[in-house]
Amino acid sequence: MLKESTIAQQLDHRTIRTFKQQPVTAELISELVAVAQHTATSNFQQAFSIISVTDPAKKKQIAAVSNQKYVADNGHLFIFVADQHRNQQIGAEMGKTANRLGDTDHFLAAWSDASLAVQNTVVAAESLGLGAVILGSILNDAQQIIDILQLPQLTFPVLGLAIGWPDQKPQLKPRLPERFVHFENTYQLPTPVKPDLVDYDAKVHEYYDLRDANRRVDTFTNQVQKRLMLRPAKRAELLPVLRRQGFLLE
Structure with a gap:
């Protein structure tokens, strides 16, 4: 127990x-x-x-x-x-x-x-x-x-x-499906990645809508995409x- x-x-x-x-x-x-x-x-x-x-x-x-x-x-x-x-x-x-x-x-x-x-x-x-x-x-x-x-x-x-x-x-924040984070013996990321994350993106979107309808954060993949170029000034130091x-x- x-x-x-x-x-x-x-x-x-x-x-x-x-x-x-x-x-x-x-x-x-x-x-x-x-x-x-x-x-x-x-x-x-x-x-x-x-x-x-x-x-x-x-x-x-x-x-x-x-x-x-x-x-x-x-x-x-x-x-x-x-x-x-x-x-x-x-x-x-x-x-x-x-x-x-x-x-x-x-x-x-x-x-x-x-x-x-x-x-x-x-x-x-x-x-x-x-x-x-x-x-x-x-x-x-x-x-x-x-x-x-x-x-x-x-x-x-x-x-x-x-x-x-x-x-x-x-609410519980939804996590990535296991197949995107758990591999056997070698790194085996499903490709292409984004098409297989449509359902997960929808869950993340719903999570943020329910948490704060006035501050919508759309999807997981869009957040990842924004992070590719985002770096607070002091973190560069x-x-x-x-x-x-x-x-x-x-």
Whole structure:
């Protein structure tokens, strides 16, 4: 029954953007952090950190970067950080001056550690009846997030996560048919792609119409097409910001 209920919970995942005026207790926050810490980690380096943002002024600044006003509202805000700074500091204290923790391999390990921890935290939060929204939008201005949180060298913000007690129950967002994402032995994308997505496009269109009839977003394929040329200005600066933080210098 536990297995079935966990899968049912995951299949029922909905992004929650509106939370009740009910705080998440310190005990629950600590429990969720413990869950994040028990996530699988590359080579047991535990190369991520979590920052709880409780300062209302900082939350407003991060909401502005995300262009999501609800980030500053109710709920608890985490920022998950790729962190090789801690391991560099450990090595320095043990007399090691050589440092390859900023290379691509170590950066990707830290990024995956942080990303996996986010998803584990979401599953745990939802099991407790909490809702969550993952915020990739913090990368709209990565340098500003670094400045707000005073992140040191060899750290980089990966994802935000806002959690709280849900004050809405949106519809389930339809996902791509399995044959477009699950292959056997080799990559086998059906071609052409778009004609086979007509029914899925219709479901996505209906989802957005029902969610907000005044703000229609037509289809999945049209959203993909728009993204081909869309890139917020500050996101074009991600590589220079990463290098200023000491990553990807090789």
